[in-house]
Amino acid sequence: MSDLDRALEAADAGLDKSLERLFALLKIPSISTDPAYRHGCREAADWLRRDLAALGFAAALRETPGHPVVLAKHPKPGAPHVLFYGHYDVQPVDPLDKWETPPFEPKIAVTKDGKKIILGRGSSDDKGQVMTFVEACRAWKAATGTLPVGVTMLIEGEEESGSINLPGFLEEAKDELAADAALVCDTTMWGEGRPAITSSLRGLIYEEITIRAASRDLHSGMYGGAARNPLHVLSAIVAALHDEDGRVTLPGFYDGVPETPADVREQWRGLGLDAEAFLGPIGLSTPAGERDRMIIEQIQSRPTCDVNGMWGGYTGAGAKTVIPAEAHAKISFRLVGEQDPAAVRQAFRAFVRERVPADCSVEFTGHKGSRAIQVPFDSPALTKTRRALEDEWGVAPVTIGSGGSIPVVGDFKKTLGLDTLLVGFALDDDRIHSPNEKYDLESFRKGARSWVRILAALGQ
CATH class of the missing domain: 3.40.630.10 (Zn peptidases)
Incomplete structure (x- = not known):
């Protein structure tokens, strides 16, 4: 023995x-x-x-x-x-x-x-x-x-x-x-x-952004159509973070992202983790990540960008017709391979600044990143x-x-x-x-x- x-x-x-x-x-x-x-x-x-x-x-x-x-x-x-x-x-x-x-x-x-x-x-x-x-x-x-x-x-x-x-x-x-x-x-x-x-x-970057416009909340009946609305600005920026194929649009975002070896991908393919098995139990049916990637890749071996929270203006019960002075969002990135957290953070901030129009300003709050x-x-x-x-x-x-x-x-x-x-x-x-x-x-x-x-x- x-x-x-x-x-x-x-x-x-x-x-x-x-x-x-x-x-x-x-x-x-x-x-x-x-x-x-x-x-x-x-x-x-x-x-x-x-x-x-x-x-x-x-x-x-x-x-x-x-x-x-x-x-x-x-x-x-x-x-x-x-x-x-x-x-x-x-x-x-x-x-x-x-x-x-x-x-x-x-x-x-x-x-x-x-x-x-x-x-x-x-x-x-x-x-x-x-x-x-x-x-x-x-x-x-x-x-x-x-x-x-x-x-x-x-x-x-x-x-x-x-x-x-x-x-x-x-x-x-x-x-x-x-x-x-x-x-x-x-x-x-x-x-x-x-x-x-x-x-x-996967690594992690977490960013908070605040878009500011007018010096105070405004009556939308008096200023609507003329005054810049930070929620509109923020929504457009968030929408621009992904293309129609589910890829993140930050310049250089995919630098350092490796391809999984073919034999490992074949092993994953044989596991049977499809949209019905993974998304069905939570009431969903259609994968939202990169269209050319299996679900198992989307959730573990590919980088992501997600909006974790977004708010501004009046969110209480009933109606209050205001154009908010500020809009806020919390956004996280999951990183893979050799993606550099500092480079991704810099690219994200540059991406946002390029899309902030006149009469608006942006403030960033960054949290610790990890590779x-x-x-x-x-x-x-x-x-x-x-x-x-x-x-x-x-x-x-x-x-x-x-x-x-x-x-x-x-x-x-x-x-x-x-x-x-x-x-x-x-x-x-x-x-x-x-x-x-x-x-x-x-x-x-x-x-x-x-x-x-x-x-x-x-x-x-």
Whole structure:
């Protein structure tokens, strides 16, 4: 029997004990955003520190201005080294009366279709997923006395409240966090029985604009037709941001946007994500993005521009016939590839200024931008992880991108120079952030087995 087989056998044999440990962690109310649960956050952090120390990790609580970070190291000289990230904090449980079982009294339940699930706040996001990795390390230690690779674990306590202290901690501890790759277990599978690797995240720019004209709101009966209306100006600018084919019209906007390799696009095409499947459940039917792109490209691998809010003038009940003095909009851009946030911001502002007529002025308020993150499709770590997941699940994992932005991944790249693989075992119906959060027992079991295989693959 190979070391890998022995480690997989140990993971299966230890499942009941693994669940006992997970339940002990789930019972701790570590709600990071509520000061009333400050002690619960520290208790959860210390529980993890003690558990990792018992596994042979050099584990410590590292203080921050907020909740502590759990930092644990298990070096293996001569082998690759990985940095694993997760979080021990959880979302508030409100509304409490919607929970069918107490949120911090975890239990195993059986669904109507016979599946066993773990109920409790944090079961999927992210305590259950963190423990899949911890239990994989435990299985390797039980089977061989060591790990296939060097491992550093960074488990923070403020992810659900913005991770405001994490960038500073990464900067301070960057020498201690040196690794060859970062791993995150805080995402979902493509579907039940089909794992996924999230290898890219879109970047983000957020802009607020204000168009001003007259010195005050005007009576539209007296001034209509003669006075410039900022809402008309703003509406025309917003309408001009896209052409009839759904492409963004900013000059240079697509600079740095890569083409997805043909074999990856074919894999995506075979997933069956069409307009009916994706838009139907939300009452829509027609894709609004670039006409020559599949929906899966529109939502994860192509850049976008969206109006997130637009207002001005009178918006209360009844009628008030005014020409407003000001009009406002909030506009966001999702970026991919090598798009430069600063260049896109500059192009957007120039685009707007060119369209502001006489008698009007424009003011911009910019928010922090972030670059997109992309693990190269030919990355050895990505290839090894893909094969390990296929060996465990019996089906090739989907290599996908996320349409959103996960700041910690950008921080890993910017501060530590690390590419990140996001491999999660949650399902879309796990009700994270909602009452009755759950985690499929099979996801927990096979998640741990998957990490056993991934660690072996990365150590080769």
